[in-house]
Amino acid sequence: MRQRSLAALTLAAVLAATTGCTVERHWGGNTNTGGSGKAKVGLVTKTDTNPYFVELRNSARAAAQANGADFSALAGQFDGDNDGQVRAIENLRQQGANTILITPSSSTGVLKAIKDARDAGVLVIALDTATEPPDAVDATFATDNFAAGEQQGAYVKAALxxxxxxxLMVDGxxxxxxxxxxxxxxxxGIGLTDGSPEIKGHTAANGDQSLAQQGMENLLQRSTDINAVYSMNEPMGRGAYAALKARGLTGQIVMGSIDGGCEGVQNVxxxxxxxTVMQFPKKMAEQGVLxxxxxxxxxxxxxxxVNTGSAVITDKPLPGIESHDSAWGLQNCWGGTK
Known part of the structure; x- marks a missing residue:
């Protein structure tokens, strides 16, 4: 959801080259257990540039300010920087965090660092992305991603x-x-399985728009006899759309996606x-801080x-599919449009 106007918060932003992570603010102290009265909240995101994680950080920072909590935000240098996230957790513990909120790049790669933090009395909450196993953290505040995918599949099925x-499937x-x-x-949601003959091809694009476009172009070289596209997120949906448009195929395709960023809603x-199926990173961040x-x-x-909810956004509503239009989506989206 779009960040509302808030009182300014002065923060020092420096690049911690020795730790492989980006640091937003330092605060001292070694009280890192509950019941001490003062919340010291650390946030570790996958990156500090993706608009989704920017929204998480901004919302968490605002919620911390509103509730009298200290706040520090760190991030990996790139999506998949597991070592950077491990070092970020260790950094936050040294700073005295008594809660660490994390969107793990790897659902398993940070487990030891999380266990060490929990053993030291730190509350650890996963935001957006669950760990494996889920009980490696104290709690998870996130979209029910299976349910979001099911909503997308049900819409595409109904639209056909x-x-x-x-x-064709564009995975992450x-x-x-x-x-x-x-x-x-x-x-x-669409009523298929991985072995269904209705699936004419798939490509993994790691959440990247350019990779999705390239992958879709490769798939279309094999066959253009398609009528539906699954995209794991909106940037990959935009990449797939570019490839389809170049082939003159957009008029025959029903494409669904997931995210709910403002640019994605504008694409709708x-x-x-x-x-697209909107998720609500602001809720995740606020509930984590509380x-x-x-x-x-x-x-x-x-x-x-804790499921923070999801909602179908479309300007082509269909019977049996609960949805909101793009006007509602643009009022409740996160990030900005280009």
């Missing part, structure tokens, strides 16, 4: 109006929990994507998975 799917990073959950949820409004404040004051920890 009984015509059998001829589907192979093996990541978010990619797997969205992929399998979509297939359930412009007709590039038939529907849990950190409660832990600092009372020692009580949250537990389990």
């Amino acid at each position: 109006k009984g015509v059998p799917a001829k589907l 990073t192979a093996g990541s929990s978010v990619d797997t959950q969205r992929h399998t949820g979509f297939l359930k 409004k412009d007709g590039q994507i038939a529907a 849990a950190a404040v409660a832990y600092a004051r009372t020692g009580k920890k949250p537990s389990g998975f």
